[in-house]
Amino acid sequence: MRTNVGIVGAGPAGLLLSHLLARAGIDSVVLEARSREYVENRIRAGVLEHPVAQLLADSGVGARMQREGLPHEGVVLRADGVDHRIDFAALTGKHVMVYSQHKVVQDLIAARLAAGGQIVFEAEDVAVHDVETDAPVVTYRHEGQARRLDCAIIAGADGFHGICREAIPAAHRQSFHREYPFGWLGILAEAPPASEELVYASHDRGFALLSMRSPTVSRLYLQCAPDEDLEAWSDARIWDELHLRLGRDGFTLREGPIVQKGITPMRSFVVQPMQRGRLFLLGDAAHIVPPTGAKGLNLAVADVAVLSGALERHFRRGESAGLEAYGATCLRRVWQAQRFSWWMTSLLHRFPAHTPFEREVQRAELAHVFASRAMSTALAEAYVGLPLVMPG
Ligand code: RFL
Ligand code: PHB
Numbered sequence: 001m002r003t004n005v006g007i008v009g010a011g012p013a014g015l016l017l018s019h020l021l022a023r024a025g026i027d028s029v030v031l032e033a034r035s036r037e038y039v040e041n042r043i044r045a046g047v048l049e050h051p052v053a054q055l056l057a058d059s060g061v062g063a064r065m066q067r068e069g070l071p072h073e074g075v076v077l078r079a080d081g082v083d084h085r086i087d088f089a090a091l092t093g094k095h096v097m098v099y100s101q102h103k104v105v106q107d108l109i110a111a112r113l114a115a116g117g118q119i120v121f122e123a124e125d126v127a128v129h130d131v132e133t134d135a136p137v138v139t140y141r142h143e144g145q146a147r148r149l150d151c152a153i154i155a156g157a158d159g160f161h162g163i164c165r166e167a168i169p170a171a172h173r174q175s176f177h178r179e180y181p182f183g184w185l186g187i188l189a190e191a192p193p194a195s196e197e198l199v200y201a202s203h204d205r206g207f208a209l210l211s212m213r214s215p216t217v218s219r220l221y222l223q224c225a226p227d228e229d230l231e232a233w234s235d236a237r238i239w240d241e242l243h244l245r246l247g248r249d250g251f252t253l254r255e256g257p258i259v260q261k262g263i264t265p266m267r268s269f270v271v272q273p274m275q276r277g278r279l280f281l282l283g284d285a286a287h288i289v290p291p292t293g294a295k296g297l298n299l300a301v302a303d304v305a306v307l308s309g310a311l312e313r314h315f316r317r318g319e320s321a322g323l324e325a326y327g328a329t330c331l332r333r334v335w336q337a338q339r340f341s342w343w344m345t346s347l348l349h350r351f352p353a354h355t356p357f358e359r360e361v362q363r364a365e366l367a368h369v370f371a372s373r374a375m376s377t378a379l380a381e382a383y384v385g386l387p388l389v390m391p392g
Pocket of ligand 1: 160
């Protein structure tokens with residue numbers, strides 16, 4: 001098989017790239033290790049930045065998002081039971097969209113298949129070769145047969161545990177890492193959200209987050225140990241802890257059946273450069289942020305915006321400058337999101353190793369955000385989303 005762009009991974013990054021390329025008349029094939037059912041039901045992110053929601057709508061995959069998504073004009077920061085609302089509308093004139101990542105994935109798959117796009121699910125042993133030549137190849141197995149995809153360009157959109165990053169020789173890549181001394185225990189519950197807006201709660205017992213997926217489904221998170229045993233968390237214990245950390249006078253958390261539970265490690269990670277020869281990395285394959293800033297999916301979409309534009313100029317007009325500058329262009333925004341995600345994480349979590357001095361400085365910083373319009377504006381600008389392509 002031959003195509004212009006071989007895309008490894010049918011997460012939001014790979015699927016959106018394939019969709020935008022098709023709109024520009026450039027063909028691609030997506031190879032995905034998992035089944036369609038698996039990727040369409042993988043529960044992950046829930047907050048789309050303003051420019052990201054706009055890109056989805058402008059490119060013709062936003063109809064259900066506009067029907068079912070919940071526009072949010074602010075979030076609440078709660079510190080030991082006291083609230084401060086960050087008013088996105090007043091501070092930035094923008095809002096975010098609460099809409100599940102797995103629905104974005106469903107919408108993109110439906111759009112690709114309706115347009116005759118090729119997605120190979122359950123592709124096994126995917127490997128990339130000859131990325132430093134102008135005839136790179138992806139090999140894989142499908143339905144028991146060895147297959148080969150000849151391409152002009154390979155897009156590595158295979159997530160943090162994918163294989164594409166390793167195709168950049170170790171001597172030519174640098175990794176930046178930060179592990180946090182905690183994780184998040186996340187649940188999905190059939191309970192109406194107790195707040196119309198997200199609540200980020202800083203508490204002596206640890207961070208908690210109230211989010212939602214719909215008017216009847218809540219998404220809730222608790223800071224936990226990085227190696228926490230999920231078995232140790234009965235539903236009753238989870239609700240007790242959520243009540244304690246999210247508690248405030250006049251606020252009642254609504255309980256309901258827990259339909260999904262999981263633990264997410266918290267890390268920051270960047271690989272540089274994001275490209276080698278004909279291989280370009282996108283999304284979680286190139287960078288990970290802790291979820292506190294709700295940036296992971298949004299960063300993946302920003303990479304796609306840069307790469308799809310550069311590929312269009314390459315295939316349509318023979319211009320390669322955009323491709324050469326791809327990684328450097330993305331990394332400007334990636335490091336802004338890294339800074340914001342690290343800062344939100346540092347501001348709101350309990351750090352087991354904090355000295356009493358560091359804990360008081362952390363409280364003072366949160367009090368400063370509460371008291372200062374300038375600090376609130378800075379938070380709001382980063383949260384609703386920087387421009388998808390940031391000027392150099
Ligand atoms: P994905 O979604 O991981 O997709 C990669 C795809 O590649 C496939 N794959 C392979 N396919 C073929 N061959 C191989 N060898 C392969 N190896 C892997 C995988 O099966 C998969 O289908 O990466 P992508 O597209 O870069 O998208 C990134 C986002 O998924 C991620 O950043 C977000 O989910 C992060 N995130 C959040 N981001 C936000 O913007 N807002 C949020 O509110 C938010 N909340 C979250 C999150 C992530 C979470 N978890 C569980 C990690 C909350 C959570 C709990
Ligand atoms: C979510 O709804 O899953 C969510 C919301 C905000 C975050 C992280 C996750 O910061």
